Amino acid sequence: MPTIIFSQSDQSATEIEVSEGTTLMRAAVSNGVAGIVGECGGQAMCATCHVYVDPEFSAELDEIGEDEEEMLDCTTAARTEYSRLGCQVKMSAKLARIRVSVPNEQV
């Protein structure tokens, strides 16, 4: 099973092993990772599971969809080229040991 590494601004990190198909948001919320809220349960509707994906994995991710695109404009922390909604990124073997940074602000 692939592993996700959530890193916080205080340099602490949490490694979580999940089955393929699990989203970053679900993995974080189920394991109590601080700073990922996931209010809307994964419908790309609330913009509270914002993460910054490590650049080395950018090319491996699916393209940003229309719903995710408009919601990324509504994140509380500034959007960057590495911004994604955790609920729209599903884990797969090629994303094994993906590292994502949790923003300081989510609501």
Added chain:
Amino acid sequence: MSTSTDAPASCPFSGAAAEASSISPAKARPSSETGAEAPSADWVTIADLHDDPFPIYQKLRAQAPIHWVPAVNRYMVTSYAAAHEIEQNEADFTANERESLMKRSMGHSMLRKDNPEHQIDRDSYGKTLRPATIKNHWNEIFAANNDKYLNELQAKGPGADFVWDYAAPYTAENLRLICGFHNASQQDMQRWSQSMIDGTGNYADDPAIWAKSAESSAEVDAAIAEMLPYLAKNPDHSLLSGLASMPIPLEAIRANLKMTIGGGLNEPRDVLATTVWALLNHPDQRHAVQNDDALYSKAFEESVRWVAPIGMYPRETTRDLVLEGIALPQGARLGVVLGAANRDPQVFDDPESFNIFRPKKAHLAFGGGVHFCAGTWIARAQVAQIALPTVFRRLPNLRLDPANASVDAGWVFRGMTKMPVLWDS
């Protein structure tokens, strides 16, 4: 602690930068251990809840996170952690409750379905309520409606009622267009909404209330039947227009539109009035927002935390379980009391105070999980972005009428029922 002041690039609802926070209330996973029996709160009355539920919630929460409340005939869940767990856990806590008054009043809408059935209905609402459509289409319409109904309030003059002479018609007219009822008036929307909501809350089984609710329901059915073929030929951005070309049963369209008429009108109306009322009662905070438009979105979020316009919604357990130490049998009827969870001192410091400068944390006013309010961004746009700044700009020295007191009331739904205001004309 954040020092960022970057507003989101092009989001139409930019809020001021929030302070960093991690929301970490005690984990409240349902367990199979033996739990304690829920204490019975036989001292709680509907009349007291209606007048002011908050002292009751404080007393309940301090004693236990969940009580059996005979007057309401439900378990009332008042802690943040338990409410949050329930809304994120569809498997153990179904939205599809038995003997639902809402189903009787409005039909079986998405709000009382679980996934996967719920998602089909939810997806049928398409892009109408999403931020890009709001930005590109609805904001201009909301702004025009806001001008129109503020003009009417000003024409009526100081002493007019902020709720009934402005907030209600403004939000009703917005909702009329969002739904696509080009064959109805904002007054029809208000009548439909109130009578079907009264049906949803008709625990006393009053036949007169059922009759009015059924009458409105039939009127909505007739209006939908007329609009669907018209919108199929003349599409616009409305919900009914999207639904006109979708393979979705008419029964679902009717129920979902009725739910939307119920929830899409009173809630933004009540948030708008409650927020202005709170700001008028807190001159320092009112002064701050008037000097910084970015603070209106903070005022909005704090207002819905402080007085959640939907104060309670139902769920039902699907098995015997233990939640936060309290045993609940299968089929237990729960009231998830957002109005109480949003003032849980475990999560919010000084929770009873209205304070737009409090550290931002996730409140539960829009619900969570798959039933997260579909109208969240519509509400933020029409109230925080458009109405609030204009109200304070156009009504100099706006104030509550000292000779004619405002009234805030309700608990399942809470808002201002009377709010006479004065301004310098």
